[in-house]
Amino acid sequence: MHPAISTALTRIAAHNDLDVADLPPLYEVVDPEALAAVLESGGNALVGFEYEGYRVVIGPGSDDVAVEVIDEKR
Numbered sequence: 326m327h328p329a330i331s332t333a334l335t336r337i338a339a340h341n342d343l344d345v346a347d348l349p350p351l352y353e354v355v356d357p358e359a360l361a362a363v364l365e366s367g368g369n370a371l372v373g374f375e376y377e378g379y380r381v382v383i384g385p386g387s388d389d390v391a392v393e394v395i396d397e398k399r
Contacts, residue, residue: 327361329383329390336392337379349377 330351338345351357355374363370364387371384378396383389 326357327364327387329364329387330357330360332390333376333381333383333392336390337377337381340379340392340394341377351376 334345334348338348354376360372363372364383369385373380373382380393380395382391
């Protein structure tokens with residue numbers, strides 16, 4: 326798994342006092358392999374998706390990871 330994806334999942338899990346393994350599968354909302362391919366393409370890609378009440382934005386650099394609560398219940 327791409328490090329930026331792992332970072333996003335770790336932040337979401339921590340915010341919910343969970344282990345990353347306890348989160349629902351990411352593939353239910355985005356294709357993790359395709360996402361990793363875009364991030365590893367060498368360009369300055371900016372990708373975003375919603376997952377478990379959070380908006381995740383990765384990029385333009387692969388170290389740039391933002392996780393924002395969009396579900397006020399969280």
